[in-house]
Amino acid sequence: MDCGVPFCHWACPIANKQPEWQDALYKGKWRKAYEILSSTCDFPEFTGRICPAPCEKSCVLKLSCDQPVTIRENEVAIVEAAFREGYIQPIIPVRNGKKVAVIGAGPAGLVVANQLNQKGYTVTIFDKDEAPGGLLRFGIPNFKLDKNVIDRRMSILEAEGILFEMGVEVDLNRLPEGFDAYCVCTGTPTARDLPIPGRELKGIYLALDMLAQQNRILEGQTFPKDKLVNAKGKKVLVIGGGDTGSDCIGTSVRQGAVSVLQIEIMPKPPVDHNPATPWPQWPIVFKTTSSHEEGCSRRWCLTSNQFIGKNGKVSGVEVEEVEWAPSPEGGRPVMTPTGKKEVIEVDMVLLAMGFLKPEHPKYAENVFMAGDADTGASLVVRAMAGGRTASAAIDSYLSNK
Incomplete structure (x- = not known):
């Protein structure tokens, strides 16, 4: 090289x-x-x-x-x-007699379990959902990550001796008994909401309401008609310009939406290169995903003031243009409403504005944390890195105990 x-x-x-x-x-x-x-x-x-x-x-x-x-x-x-080619085969380690409980079967929890299992610990993963994977399974659409890919790896982990307790809601104030150490990897389950007038109207959903349900439907589950979050024949508005919003666009297109509009409160970033975020900063540049290419409109510098309804269902969103200026103290820019308002006609609104960092009780010394539960919402690869760090800390703690 x-x-x-x-x-x-x-x-x-x-x-x-x-x-x-x-x-x-x-x-x-x-x-x-x-x-x-x-x-x-x-x-x-x-x-x-x-x-x-x-x-x-x-x-x-x-x-x-x-x-x-x-x-x-x-x-x-x-x-x-x-x-x-068969390079990947289950390897069953020699057990060291110590047990570890991992709470949460997302990417961080799976890495913690994998690393500790390889070192000889007997690892049990608890998760509230019916199958392991966390947001890999229930948040990311199949057109980005086919769930057979997850199942293939879970078969390896099970063959190597990791125990899965699915459909079990664990109270973090009362962790399961009988383990030498614990790792909390419960992610960031609470999405950021938009509490503006009209939020109670029907047809307004958090992004994961759609994404998780669609993934379950593709696995063969069924839902009552009044519980379906489906964009077929609807004008869809996605509020939030990140990857989750992009996933909502691709899913809406596949469900048969009449139109999809994505709005973002921040300004449109530059194409290709942004002098404000030079390397080694993360480049904040205009990003077009395959979902965008499949069909949607995009607008920037719009804040949402209120949802408008008809017969109890959302029919429009009043938005207002905003301007951004550098903060005199530095840090986050200052947003100023311009007074330029309009109403966007909609039949469905999907809120994709990120997730809130969870608060945790004070844990005992043998309880560790990893992934988004520890850092707040971030990348899958960072959650996996956190899983490696936590597993090393658990191994050190139990080895020196």
Whole structure:
């Protein structure tokens, strides 16, 4: 590799060794590439599909000529070859006699369980949902992450001795008894709402109301007609400009929406390069996903003032243009309403404005935390990194106890 100094490794939350495994891949050494990749990443088949790839944003070729190496695609190619060629087989470790409970079967909890299981701990994962995966399974649409990919890995983890207790709601003030240590990986279950006049109208949903239900429907579950969150034949408004909003767009299009509009309170970012966020900052630039390309309109600098209804159902949203100016004290810019208001006609509103960082009780010394439950909402790859950190801390605690 002729990178000079490769920044991709430095930018990766889980410290993947991209130059090393890509060099092995370039030389046709697929098994070696997988061994290097899996030494730092527990589940490359997840990150290779859904990670926003901070590595590529820091790639030498990205910084020099805006043409980064296709690191994420190479990653998923390696792990798929590993499954296809049989490199990935269950390995049952020798047990050390100690038990650990993991609360939450999302990416952080799965990494904690995997790491500790490999070290010989007997690990039980508890989760309130009917199947493991967390937002990987119930938040991310199938067109981005097919659930067979999750099931394939869960079969490996089960064969290696990890115990799954699904459909179990754990009270964090009264953790299950009989374990030497615990790791709380419950994510950020509370979405940010929009408490403006008219919020009680029918047809206004949190993003996960749609996304989780659609994923369950694709798994064969059924819901009463009055409980369905379906965009068929409707004018849909998505409030929130991030990835969750994009997932709502793609799902609405697949359900047969008449039109989809996405609005964002922040200004439209520059295309390709943003001088306000130079490397090594995360580049805040205009992003077009496959869902956007499938059909939607987008607008920026709009705040929502009130929902308007007809016969108890939402029929419009009053929005107002805003302006942003630098704060005299620094930090977040100052937003100023302009008084330019309009009403957008809608039949359905999807709120995709992020999630609130949860508050936790004071835990005993043998209780650890990882992922979004610890940091607040972030990337799957950062949750996985947190899982590795927490598992190392648990191992150190129990080894020295």
